[in-house]
Ligand code: SF4
């Protein structure tokens with residue numbers, strides 16, 4: 361029997377500072393034991409608990425794609441009161457930490473196949489959307505999906521996550537990438553404006569499509585309103601939620617929204633599901 | 642086939658003493674009405690808990706301890722951690738819980754649903770499972786229910802069998818043991834040399850006593866509509882009032898025999914430490930506080946709503962079972978007398 365409370369050891373291969381504020385770092389992790397890597401099969405949208413012995417654990421969405429085996433990536437935001445996230449930020453390359461997972465349901469990839477996708481990410485919530493995007497645009501997978509529109513919103517250019525990926529994606533013919541920042545900045549070539557109005561401007565078609573929205577609550581709310589206006593049905597809109605977690609396996613009873621556990625029944629929910637849940641998140 | 646056996650009260654200790662070579666045996670122990678499940682001591686004294694009402698702390702603590710070590714870790718000179726799993730092999734592998742009340746036995750069945758789950762469950766709690774599969778539950782039917790007991794409103798009975806492997810009936814000089822599960826039957830078989838056959842008069846005696854005791858439960862609440870009412874009451878004004886006197890102490894959840902929320906925390910000293918699973922409570926503000934500072938349940942109101950919703954709406958949704966067995970612990974021990982029966986009744990009357 362597997363013990364889901366037991367972390368597997370992983371080595372920090374690389375640490376990338378993602379933004380100018382320096383409170384977002386991406387950790388490249390490699391399993392110390394090859395067998396663990398074999399065992400740890402995940403899908404886009406799942407998360408894992410990063411485990412620091414003596415400090416605690418933090419649930420983080422997996423930012424790497426299931427196609428890049430070997431390396432797992434996690435982007436962690438440091439919060440002043442977050443002991444685990446602060447300690448993670450003080451790690452050096454070569455350090456060993458623990459990981460538990462993969463947990464949660466992930467995106468409904470089978471449903472997404474054959475459809476157009478509008479991927480909408482704001483602030484630092486781009487993590488699992490990056491996993492999703494990287495998976496879809498992989499040469500082995502790309503033909504199974506329709507048109508892809510990616511919209512990334514950030515406060516200013518310096519806060520935009522995964523600039524290296526965005527650069528690469530912007531060069532591809534088979535992706536429509538829109539970047540927007542809140543306020544005009546010299547030299548910025550993308551859009552200017554909040555996520556919702558820009559989304560309205562680009563108006564992705566709702567025909568045979570799914571929209572996946574991740575970001576701060578206010579952005580999710582306003583973007584969903586726009587999507588509904590554009591003709592998306594609630595069942596065509598997906599969200600990934602965050603909650604305080606401990607066990608990650610639906611036992612400790614803390615991450616529920618109504619009768620659903622975010623760690624087990626989520627973190628991905630369709631808007632149809634969300635509409636039925638109480639507004640307590 | 643159900644089996645019924647009989648044993649003299651004054652012979653029971655001798656039987657348990659012998660069994661204790663193989664089993665850890667837990668019985669209610671205490672005085673002046675304050676009981677708790679403890680391991681049977683090595684003594685010749687006769688067992689005397691037959692008249693005890695119930696323990697203050699629920700016997701869930703035997704399977705789901707207040708705090709338990711998940712694993713220990715240490716750091717060597719090169720700062721590498723190694724993990725060692727605590728295997729509690731100092732303790733005997735097999736347990737018998739004797740004297741647990743039928744409501745609490747039912748509650749263990751509920752905890753099974755949470756920690757073990759369905760046969761195809763993706764994740765099982767291995768710590769709970771390990772104890773649970775090696776535990777035999779011998780419940781003790783209630784001759785004298787308390788005034789705060791309301792099990793009969795929640796599908797329970799003072800002589801209810803659900804959750805038990807064997808149920809014991811105190812019929813005076815003797816204890817009548819009735820098997821409920823295969824596991825119980827096995828146990829009876831193993832202990833057969835201590836047990837006698839029941840006579841018709843024993844059964845009559847038993848039936849008479851327990852017909853009476855069910856009648857003694859006068860406290861009734863109506864739960865039929867609770868789940869349904871709560872479906873539409875998340876935003877009801879009711880929640881603004883019901884929490885007012887609550888102090889947020891969490892006693893109700895700690896003592897509850899079905900509450901199962903826990904925390905995982907680390908305890909460290911220098912270069913070694915333990916990761917611990919310990920009881921937690923939805924009545925505490927830190928329970929849901931995010932690292933960002935956001936808290937989806939910042940006030941007493943939301944936390945009380947969570948407690949009631951979890952028991953009477955979310956669990957029925959997920960497990961098809963109201964997560965309350967009517968043991969009455971929260972009623973007896975709440976410092977401000979917040980009575981869950983009143984809450985249930987008020988919910989039932991919501992428009
Ligand atoms: S025992 Fe009473 S005061 Fe304490 S948290 Fe429960 S309801 Fe509130």
Ligand code: FES
Pocket residue numbers: 604605606607608609610611612613614615616621622623624
């Ligand atoms: S994190 Fe424990 S139930 Fe979801």
